[in-house]
Amino acid sequence: MGINHQIKIINERLKKKKLKISIAESCSGGLISYNLTKLPGSSKSFIMGVVCYSNESKIKFLKLKKKKLLKYGAVSIETCKQMCKNLLKISKSNIAVSITGIAGPGGGTVKKPVGLVYIGIASKKKLRSISLFIIKNYQGLTFKKRF
């Protein structure tokens, strides 16, 4: 099942449950927001997207603490969680999603290799995060769970 099909299912569920969503994207650079907003009826669910590629924008728009951001790094589970937690408050959505990772081709290290992606999901009741490896194939991007 490709990423676009998964986004279609998410869009349908959001509409059905009348939930509002916002997305903060670092490594995906707006791809998820674009694929969601192009679907019919998504304007009823989609509040906003932030393409926060730079640390500067993470601090300025997502109100991340500079000290913590530098301590854990932009690509870390701690930063990812904070991104969606803060976005939930700022956007007043029911669900906030954050994505940060090493998209490549450069930027990878032994500890944080190219393909490593953290995804955070926040609601008023829950804050969850998962780490994945992005694998590119002919159907587009697919995700493999890491832990």
Added chain:
Amino acid sequence: MGINHQIKIINERLKKKKLKISIAESCSGGLISYNLTKLPGSSKSFIMGVVCYSNESKIKFLKLKKKKLLKYGAVSIETCKQMCKNLLKISKSNIAVSITGIAGPGGGTVKKPVGLVYIGIASKKKLRSISLFIIKNYQGLTFKKRF
């Protein structure tokens, strides 16, 4: 010349001139940010993107005045100009770009038909805006100048 080729040229010019850019996207939903951030070296030029699909996010993040937004409408030259003008200040970029339009398939009127798009470009010295018609073809999206 397709949109991706144009974005490549823009990326090269930004790098060469060491300019920082930010983008506010309404109807394009993150497409321009995504196409720019996937290019090598774009992280040096790209400050941030805002996918401000809803009026709510235009007011909250781009600090648009609700009264003016409702007076002119989300798809108007006035709103488009204000979007990039405000983003320039907020993001502290050298250039801010805004895009708002009627992407379709629904939402068009006789006065504002599907395909109508306003693009705003702001720098410290200049504030410009143009209106275009989006035409979809097999090479992707192309723009035709309207006025």
